Amino acid sequence: MVFCGRVNPITGSLDWIEEDEDYDYHQEIARSSYADMLHDKDRNEKYYQGILAAVKRVKGRGEEAIVLDIGTGTGLLSMMAITAGADYCYAIEVFKPMADAAVQIVKANGFGDKIKVINKHSTEVTVGSDGDMVQRANILITELFDTELIGEGALPSYEHAQHNLMQERWEAVPHRATIYAQVVESQKLRSWNHLLPMQLECGTIQPPPEMQNCPGAPSVCDVQLSQLDPGDFRPLSDILVVFRVDFSKQVSSSSVSHIVHFKSLASGEAQVVLSWWDIDMDPEATISCSMKPGWLYPPLHPVPWRDHWMQCVYFLPEARKVTQGEETCLIANQDDYCVWYNLTEPSAANTSSTESPACRCGAHITWNRARFGELNDQSRMDKYKEALKKILTPSSVCLCVSDGSLLPILAHSIGAAQVFTLESSSMAHQLMDKLLQTNNLKEIIHVLQKSPDKVTATDLGERKVTALIGEPFFTTSLLPWHNLCFWYSRTALSDRLAKDCTVLPMSASLYVLAVEFKDLWRIRSPCGNCEGFDVSIMDEMIKKSLDFRESQEAEPHPLWEYPCRALSDPTKLITFDFQENVPTEDMKTEGSLNLVRSGACHGVVLWMTYQLTEEISISTGLLDVSDETGNCQWYPHRKQGVYFFSSLWNLGPAPTDSLSSVTYELTFKPQLGDVRMSFFPKS
Known part of the structure; x- marks a missing residue:
């Protein structure tokens, strides 16, 4: 056991908490996206098809198929490679607990003699008779991508591997990636990055000039764009191909600018760039996996759900007026870890600044994007x-x-x-x-x-x-x-x-609602058998991590991005009276939520409603429930608390018709500044 100092967000005090020495490891596992990735059937199928095609191309040349899998995680892609006919696979995983898990998973599936798991960063791997790899590989498989594609250091890793770990000719899965962008006008999205003027009876409150002219935070805003109403923005450009990365050729991590000319679709103020990418698993681009938002799919077409790969919102450092039909230049500046955009006239494209945006006003360091939206x-x-x-x-x-x-x-x-x-x-x-x-x-x-x-x-x-x-x-x-x-x-x-x-406010009340999530349940759902491979060891690791104090309770999620249905009526759990001092005794409540709709009850959502005066209240959670469908509308500028049911862990998304209620016990401990809760599904 070790003592860790943590600021208590409720009391504001520094608390010294006794934690298991593996606390950080358990937290990383609990908050990882491994379950989400393993449940991404579209991703898994496309990777397997791409691997199968790459092995066939290598075998067709009369060569042994030697695979290098960088960032193997559970070892899933390595096992796919051997199943597809590869002769041997080197699976690299830098995170030791995951590397240990991969070793167990590979052995449990009978691939221990054909897959070697290497617990190193790929740039530290050596080749030779005494090295980590006996020979160089001729098939490179990776899943090093994030929402921005290159934010996890994919380019430097590719660059090193291609120079040092691959044969002169290699196949890559994925074969290439394409970055897309669309320039839009959107006051809603702009309100996430700039403080807008506020109208009062006495006049208009203006933000400071340095705040108005600040390019904002350098980090990308990743979001589930599928949940954004298309009416919340107006396209000013077509969907543009910004740049491509061909992984079957030598990749460079050097900084570069990509200039894209386009004619404006409409007159307006260009404020924001929406962006996403897709990957082709084969040279002919017959096997593709796309991250495009849901509103770009045909009606009734199933939209793959992913939380590990979303879409990007980039805020232009300076809003720019454009005229319909006018030629304009979008410049994508790219270094080894991130992308940022500028907009300029064609004549100034080659002299446009390539400096990465950084906050100069302090607001983007102090406030997150949800807070900007709330203030606006x-x-x-x-x-x-x-x-x-x-x-x-x-x-x-x-x-x-x-x-x-x-x-x-x-x-x-x-x-x-x-x-x-x-x-x-x-x-x-x-x-x-x-x-x-x-x-x-x-x-x-x-x-x-x-x-x-x-x-x-x-x-x-x-x-x-x-x-x-x-x-x-x-x-x-x-x-x-x-x-x-x-x-x-x-x-x-x-x-x-x-x-x-x-x-x-005079008081605050904590509310709860039992829900069925459309997709969010996947991040806490077991993966036992994934694409025919036994990965149940991952379930044990995640469950063990979720048994730790912080992770077994509620976790914060912005539910406007994650659709769900109400299965119970919203219920007030406890009220905190701000007109009185914090009490010295514990505040306890218990009861049950009756389920009024059928469905798979994945957990409960908790939020606060503030009573400003007797007549006026503000909810930071549920705003509305459809009587017909039970679909929920959530307050978009705060995260809500989500408590996933561990007792339903083995049921996944299956209907739970026998479930009639959810019992609860909740205790607010004033001395500790802590809310402790338990929820139990009941037949």
Whole structure:
């Protein structure tokens, strides 16, 4: 056992927790995409067809088929290669627990004498009589790809392997990859990367210039584009082929720019680039695996579901006006690990900057994309505005406790006498200072970079707080109840609050809903037999990892990307009263959810609803349920908590008609800042 220091997201304290020495290993297994990949039947079938064709081409030349499988994981592709007729396979896996599992899986399937698992990074593998490989390979199989294709270092790995581990002539599976892009106008997507002006009765609140002109975060935004309504964006270009990588030829990891000329389909403001890729498993491109979003498939055509490979949203560093029919240049800059885009006139294409985008304003370092979307959600802000109007007066002394919140500006615009706001970090403090300075509010709204327990009467001008407000939102929060940090802050500030202080929100309630997922269940479903191979050892590893404290509870997922059906009515589990201090005794609740629809009950979803005033509430989870189908609509700017049923682990997606209810026990432990829960399907 070892002691690990972790910041408690609810209490804000540093807790020392005793963990198993293999804790990090178990967490990596539990949060991996191995189950998702093994359940990707389309991917598996295409890989097998491509491997079979490559072995035939090599054998057709009268050569032995020697395979190099980089990033073998479970060893599935290596076993496919031997089944397809390969003579020998070197399977490389750098992650030791997975390499050990691959050894067991290969032996369990009877391939121990034809597959050698090498626990090294491919760049460390040697060839020779005393090396890891006795001879060079002539078939290169890899699955080193991520949503961006090259983000896991595929290009350097290919480059090294082709130079050092392959024969002069080799076959590659996949044979080539093609990157596609489409330039679009989308205020919705742009709102994930830029703070937009906010309309108030007193005028418009403008973001600081450095924030408006900032190119944003350098990391790609990966998302299930299939769940994005096509009405949320307007195409300004056709779907463009940006570049191709031929894996059967020598690959280079050097930086390069790809210039694509196109004529604008419509007039508008080019703001965003949508991108995805496909891979051809054979030279003739008869075996292809595509990552294109669902709305590009014909009606009623089955859409493969993948969480390990999604689609990309890139935010152009500068929005650009385009005119219908006008020729424009899209420039894709690529280094060994990532891609980024610029848009320019054809005459400036060769002189366009190739510098990778990086945040200069601090906002993209402090806020994630969901937080940008939330701050730009005008309907949500209108609810807060309406609620604040009910509680604030011209004599109100208002204190806001939330990270990077616009509520202090709303409070001032409504007419509060004094407004203070707490920021937890120096970066957040600087951001708020810039925003207030831009709008001539720096001398009016006072920013305090202090923890709640350190706020003094002097900080508040020797006055008591008559209105304590919050969204609540804290950057350290992962699960919905982590924002109970607001309650602990309220308790720490008790001596600074007036006796008749109004607290907004006045309370929070934790809700639960039993659901059937369309696809998300796959990430926690057993793989026992995959494409005819026994990989049940993976199930044991994942289940063991899920038995650990953090992973056996709820995990955060943005459910707007993952369709599901409600099988029960939404049920309130417990209410936290923010008008009172955090209690000292545990808060417990138990009961059952009656299933009102048939279906496979994969687990439950949990979320918080905040009661701002008696009449106004805001949900961070369920927004609507279709009476006819049970399809759920989820709040898009927060992640919801998902508790997968371990008791249904062996049932997978099979219907569970005998299931009648789900019983639950839930305990909030104030001293630990912890919510403990158990859910049990019941016949």
